Amino acid sequence: MSANDPQDLKRIYETRFESTRQYRSRVWSILLGDFFQKYIGSTETVLDLGCGYGEFINQVQCGKRYAMDLNPNAPGFLEKSVTFLEQDCSQKWQLPEGSLNVVFTSNFFEHLPDKAALGRTLDEARRCLAPGGRLIAMGPNIKYLPGKYWEFWDHHLALTEESLKEAVTTRGFQVDRCEGRFLPYTMVNSPEYPLVFLRTYLKLRPAWSIFGKQFLVIARKP
Structure with missing residues (x-):
C-alpha cells in the first residue's frame, strides 16, 4: 500500500531516480557483494518489497526472485x-504461506500511509516466510x-530502529540485528562518489x- 496512487508513483520515480539509475545499480552491486549477500543463500527464494527499479533483486544471487511494487x-526494469x-x-500477498526465505526491503516502509498498513504488511511477510526465514x-x-x-x-511514516524492532517483535519475529546507524541517508541530489569509498565505509x-x-533491522521468523 502507498499513500500515492500508481500514476503518482510513476511520476515520482521518474523525477527522482531516472538520472541516477545506472549509478544506483553499481552501488547496489557493492552493497550486495560486500554486505547483504551473506544473509541470502544461493538456493533461497527472495522477495524485494517495494522493488523500485530492481537494483537489488536484479543482482541478488538466489534460487527464485520476486518483486513487489x-x-x-x-x-x-x-x-x-x-x-x-x-x-x-498491506493486502494478502499473491504467494503461498511459507514460500519465501527472505523478504528484503529498502527505503520503503516510510512510504506507507500509517502504522496499521505497516502492521498488515509485516503480518503478510511473516505468513509468507518459511520458519527461519528473514x-x-x-x-x-x-x-x-x-x-x-x-x-x-512521499514520506509519510516516521520510524526509528527501535520502533521497527518493537513492531516486528509484536508481529512474532525475533530480531537478530538492529542498527540505528547504517548507511548514509540518500543518493538523491548527492554526488556520485567513487565506489571504493562505499567499500571502505562498509x-x-x-x-x-x-x-x-x-x-538496519534483520529479524527472523521462529
Whole structure:
C-alpha cells in the first residue's frame, strides 16, 4: 500500500531516480557483494518489497526472485527471471504461506500511509516466510533526520530502529540485528562518489556512527 496512487508513483520515480539509475545499480552491486549477500543463500527464494527499479533483486544471487511494487513502470526494469507482483503490500500477498526465505526491503516502509498498513504488511511477510526465514529492512531513521526526512513528497511514516524492532517483535519475529546507524541517508541530489569509498565505509564501523542516517533491522521468523 502507498499513500500515492500508481500514476503518482510513476511520476515520482521518474523525477527522482531516472538520472541516477545506472549509478544506483553499481552501488547496489557493492552493497550486495560486500554486505547483504551473506544473509541470502544461493538456493533461497527472495522477495524485494517495494522493488523500485530492481537494483537489488536484479543482482541478488538466489534460487527464485520476486518483486513487489505499485509503480506500473517497475516490470520494465526487472530481469526476465524476476516474478513481478503488482499489488498493495498491506493486502494478502499473491504467494503461498511459507514460500519465501527472505523478504528484503529498502527505503520503503516510510512510504506507507500509517502504522496499521505497516502492521498488515509485516503480518503478510511473516505468513509468507518459511520458519527461519528473514526480514531484512533498512530505511531512513527519523531520529537522525528530523527535518530532512520530510523533504521527500512521499514520506509519510516516521520510524526509528527501535520502533521497527518493537513492531516486528509484536508481529512474532525475533530480531537478530538492529542498527540505528547504517548507511548514509540518500543518493538523491548527492554526488556520485567513487565506489571504493562505499567499500571502505562498509568495513569501517566507526564511520557508521558519524555518517549513518539509515537503520538496519534483520529479524527472523521462529
